[in-house]
């Protein structure tokens with residue numbers, strides 16, 4: 001997940017004739033059809049966002065433990081100390097997945113849970129290994145394929161304190177040691193490995209804006225340096241797998257990149273077209289170009305190089321790969337993980353030099369959003385389904401049609417009360433998955449889809465104020481009970497039909513999901529009353545929620561009337 005800066009809202013006049021050929025007049029039409037046999041359906045999570053048990057059974061501190069414990073960094077001073085208590089409740093959670101008939105579950109391994117100091121030669125935590133071993137076994141017993149992320153942002157805190165984290169190239173070997181240990185311990189059972197989740201966010205939000213751990217603001221330099229080490233670490237781990245494990249374990253190693261789609265404001269204007277391309281190259285291309293072609297996108301080298309020159313720097317702020325590094329990094333991606341949530345319009349804008357150097361000013365562009373786009377949850381997340389299809393086609397044409405697993409796609413809600421009838425999420429999934437289906441028909445090699453996320457969880461700097469889950473988690477209750485939202489039912493239908501078979505059936509899904517969630521809403525409202533009467537807030541909450549549900553119903557009627 002990421003947040004956005006310098007976003008300007010404008011009323012845009014965009015005519016349909018600007019579409020690519022393959023989307024002509026199809027931006028909003030629905031496509032009935034199914035995915036190829038064997039298409040894999042899943043849901044995702046990450047360690048720090050769900051496990052809790054932050055200091056239990058020998059786990060070391062991660063940069064997120066340290067960051068979240070600093071007051072004032074996270075919305076409402078929230079932490080992931082207990083979160084969903086996934087560490088204790090993984091058996092229940094696998095049960096939820098089984099009930100949904102998921103084909104795969106994407107989760108991450110916490111590096112400091114296994115190596116408390118980050119270093120393999122210092123201490124290996126057997127209890128940490130056992131937790132992941134149990135989880136993997138439980139998944140396999142239930143015929144759910146594990147897709148495992150090795151780095152979902154929780155660097156061991158000691159590596160940050162002692163060595164400066166991803167600013168230091170020694171992380172490459174430390175990460176490789178950790179990955180190698182995971183291949184050794186779990187590689188006979190795990191066949192899909194993701195080295196890094198969303199390195200864009202690690203670099204930009206961790207080392208440029210400081211909104212994420214480790215909270216550094218090394219503007220114009222830190223993000224490029226972190227990314228450089230991350231790309232080399234990814235390549236090293238891929239080579240380790242390739243030379244030491246692949247022949248025995250027969251799995252795959254990929255990387256998961258998250259990017260928005262950037263659409264030119266005026267697709268007849270060459271400068272807008274170039275700006276939108278720059279937007280993509282500075283996000284997706286920053287990492288995809290090295291792992292597919294061995295070097296940064298030409299446009300990044302040009303822009304950052306020129307700006308560095310204007311600042312009087314002798315060298316570009318963008319690090320350079322040596323010829324040996326280029327060939328080492330090139331081709332280190334067995335499959336590409338894709339995270340995608342939203343879209344921006346992009347236009348050319350020369351940044352005034354007073355803003356100082358930063359990743360954002362290096363791009364020379366402005367991001368715009370269309371005010372008619374729905375934005376049900378996080379402020380950056382506008383639902384723009386057609387952007388998903390374009391982004392997938394962009395990947396196909398730019399990187400030689402690689403094997404793609406969608407590793408994150410979903411939408412949050414921001415309403416402060418509980419409504420399990422999440423119609424907006426149903427709409428989001430329905431329309432985004434439908435655009436993915438169109439992309440598959442366009443020939444994009446998408447093999448699987450991962451809904452983000454299985455559970456409501458710790459949403460980074462937003463704490464618990466933004467909920468992405470298919471399942472609602474009652475964080476105020478000690479046992480963190482899970483309740484299915486209506487979208488669980490809907491997603492289940494998509495999975496069991498492997499797509500959208502026909503109009504009549506698809507329309508019946510929404511009705512059935514609605515019936516289901518009314519029951520869940522009642523259950524949720526009743527639980528605190530029955531379970532623990534002691535807290536006044538727990539009586540107030542259902543009352544407030546009843547009001548909210550009424551309000552949402554009115555809103556929904558309004559929306560539906562606008563839609564049809």
Ligand SMILES: *[C@@H]1O[C@H](CO)[C@@H](O)[C@H](O)[C@H]1NC(C)=O
Nearest residue numbers: 070071072073075076077078
């Ligand atoms: C977060 O903690 C700081 C320091 O203790 C406090 O001043 C602030 O009010 C807290 N914020 C919230 C939303 O609780």
Ligand SMILES: *[C@@H]1O[C@H](CO)[C@@H](O)[C@H](O)[C@H]1NC(C)=O
Nearest residue numbers: 162163164167168169170171
């Ligand atoms: C980078 O890490 C190494 C240990 O691997 C350490 O000796 C060195 O001082 C670190 N460099 C910086 C600039 O912190």
